[in-house]
Amino acid sequence: MMLVMLLIVAVALAACGGGKKEEAGTGTTDTGTGAALSGTIEIDGSSTVFPLTEAAAEEFGKENAGVRVSVGTAGTGGGFKRFIKGEIAMSNASRPIKDKEAEEAKAAGIDYKELEVAYDGLSVVVNKENTWVDKLTLDELKKIYGPEATAKTWADVRAGWPAEPIKIYSPGSEHGTFDYFTEVINGKAQESRNDKQITFAADTNSIVSGVEGDKTSIGYFGFSFYEENQDKLKLVPIDNGTAVVSPSAETIKDNSYAPLSRPLYVYLNTKALEKPEVKAFTEYYLKNVANFAQEVGFIALPQEKYDEQIAALNK
Structure with a gap:
């Protein structure tokens, strides 16, 4: 008789705890209807x-x-x-x-x-072995990237720099980085030099490897890409007419890295x-x-x- 009573109690307890129980650590969010989130x-x-x-x-x-x-x-x-x-x-x-x-x-x-x-702050970079570029003014950037730009060597950008050919890299026209840079530097979005001196890259990593592999090259992209590759590239300070500033967490946040903060x-x-x-x-x-x-x-x-x-x- 005692055995039968114990079995009855056990069945009753199991019934009380028989509701659906959510497992801990499943990594799901309840939608408010008892169902976990799903979809693409x-x-x-x-x-x-x-x-x-x-x-x-x-x-x-x-x-x-x-x-x-x-x-x-x-x-x-x-x-x-x-x-x-x-x-x-x-x-x-x-x-x-x-x-x-x-x-x-x-x-x-x-x-x-x-x-x-x-x-973010657009970062202008040159090759690590480039010893002459200490900074660039906005006008000098336009000499390199502007739609009317004719500079073919670094000497064409600033007197006293070597007559080494410039290998220019830029994001492609589908990139917002290209839109922003061309509007700020060249005066109009999508307006850019387009000759044999410049390579438009669909992939930002192509700009990194291009500048890293050529002593006379220059390129630009977002600050995060520079931080990821700072051991491979040289960051160029920008003379905006008021101050010479390099992009950093502080100068981007307080907008002193103007006009290339965004x-x-x-x-x-x-x-x-x-x-x-x-x-x-x-x-x-x-x-x-x-x-x-x-x-x-x-x-x-x-x-x-x-x-x-x-x-x-x-x-």
Whole structure:
């Protein structure tokens, strides 16, 4: 009889604990309906912003194993093309959306939110063995990169420098970095020298290897790429007419590295926010991007800026 009573108690206890139990450490986020997040989020665009968004995607994925976040590097212009077609939920951008792109998005029925995520400073670099370039003025940069530029040797840029041919590297026209640099230095976005002296690279790493491999070369890209490769390249201070300044966390944040400091963006398709996984990832991004920015070589915005954007996202 005692054995029968024990069996009855055991069955009753099992029934009480028979509800579904969530395992600890599964790396999932509850959507509020008891279901874990799942789905795919596709992001494309700026190769400059890529490390920042990729870091967010990797960390978000650790906590949300059911969500796959794919991040491409088609360049800012290439990302906007896909974004306007409705092919991607988010677009990384190293410049603001152009008026023409905004009009095309409106015509296509794409409503979006512009999210500012970090600061960056365009870094001008030369080969480690270049001993003559101590700094460059904005006018000298235009002599090298401007649409009317004819400088073929370093002596053409500044008297007293060697008559060594300049090998010039630049991001390609699809890159927001190219847009920003040409607008600031040459006076108009997309206006650039285009002759045999210059190589336009689709991949920023090609600029790094090109400048590293040629003593007479010059190139430019985002500050994070310089930080990753500072052992291979020489950073050039910029004389902006007021001061001679090199890009650093401090000079980019306080904008003393003018005019080559800039904000970086992520553009979000508003309709995509209806998907729980997209909303969760966007909130995660904004709440944690300050830490990611520091890790990958960007400069974080003031915390109140992130807080404002999160609040606007939840309205």
